[in-house]
Amino acid sequence: MTIPEDENKPQPPEGGNTAGAVPPVPEPTEPAPSSEVPPAAPVTPPPAAPAGGFPPAPPAPAAGSVPPPPGAFPAYAAAPQEPVAAPTRIPSTVNAAFWLYVASAVLSVIGGIVTIATAPGSKGAIIRQLQTSRANLNGQSLDQIANAAVSVAIGVSIVTLIFWAITFVLFAFFMRRGANWARIVLTVLTVLSLFNIIPGFPFGLLQVLASIVAVILIWLRPSSAWFAAIKASKAPRA
DSSP states (O other), X not given: OOOOOOTTSOOOOGGGOOTTOOOOOOOOOOOOOOOOOOOOXXXXXXXXXXXXXXXXXXXXXXXXXXXXXXXXXXXXXXXXXOOOOOOOSOOHHHHHHHHHHHHHHHHHHHHHXXXXXXXXXXXXXXXXXXXXXXXXXXXXXXXXXXXXXXXXXXXXXXXXXXXXXXXXXXXXXXXXXXXXXXXXXXXXXXXXXXGGSSTTTTHHHHHHHHHHHHXXXXXXXXXXXXXXXXXXXXXXXX
């Protein structure tokens, strides 16, 4: 029994001529997997950090290029400042000024003692001066006024003696240790000591001369440089 062929099925042309026939479309085939391993990408080592721990400096811009905006480069930390060592040797000018101030204090003490010792002997001269001037005594005798004047002179001498002896020696010690403020105080005291020339003469004059020479020595260039170095060694560092 013969099965009839389907009329809708395309038939090959007669005579076996395949010209004009549509060749069958080959099915796509997947490429066979390659067994070769692709080469690994080269690894670039990181740039070595320069000595000191700071990041590398950026390259210089090329000619004609626009400079980068501020903040494009990394900020470099400021290197800590080295501490300044205090000078250990005291200048000869400062040492000489120190001993001159000590001598000035000693002369002040001697002048005060001389004034105290000679004050009672001036009582007669005070009485004669009051008699000559015919001043109003306000009911007091010449002897009472003369004794009061002598007591005031002795008291002033004692106060002056103590003041100059203590202040000159005390501030001279601070000055010798490098305190610039003590140098300024001694300069002011030297000016004030000009009023001490007359009392206790000639010791008052010698005291003033010693103080003037000392104040000149502490303001000379070697002394000023030494005081500046002491101040710099005590200044706080960043």
